[in-house]
Amino acid sequence: MLGRDAAAEKDFNEAERLFKSTKDRRGIAYCMISKGQLAFKKDVERGRRILTEAHALATSLGIKVEAGYAKKVLSAMNAAPQKLPLNLA
Numbered sequence: 001m002l003g004r005d006a007a008a009e010k011d012f013n014e015a016e017r018l019f020k021s022t023k024d025r026r027g028i029a030y031c032m033i034s035k036g037q038l039a040f041k042k043d044v045e046r047g048r049r050i051l052t053e054a055h056a057l058a059t060s061l062g063i064k065v066e067a068g069y070a071k072k073v074l075s076a077m078n079a080a081p082q083k084l085p086l087n088l089a
Contacts, residue, residue, distance in 0.1 A: 029066040
């Protein structure tokens with residue numbers, strides 16, 4: 001996501017489609033987190049909604065790393081949006 005948002009969104013949509021076809025819920029959560037960050041640039045509320053859904057999904061599945069990452073991104077959206085996108089490092 002280095003300024004090529006349309007290409008990134010297209011790639012994340014394709015990745016999400018593939019993750020859904022293989023029932024890879026962890027991959028779906030990561031795609032939602034990334035798509036939420038992209039959406040946030042254009043529509044703050046839509047970005048927050050997608051991240052909230054990603055956090056809820058990860059939490060309900062018990063995948064703690066992804067839930068924590070989604071929560072961290074949501075916190076940045078509220079406190080320091082200029083720090084987006086966040087990396088796991």
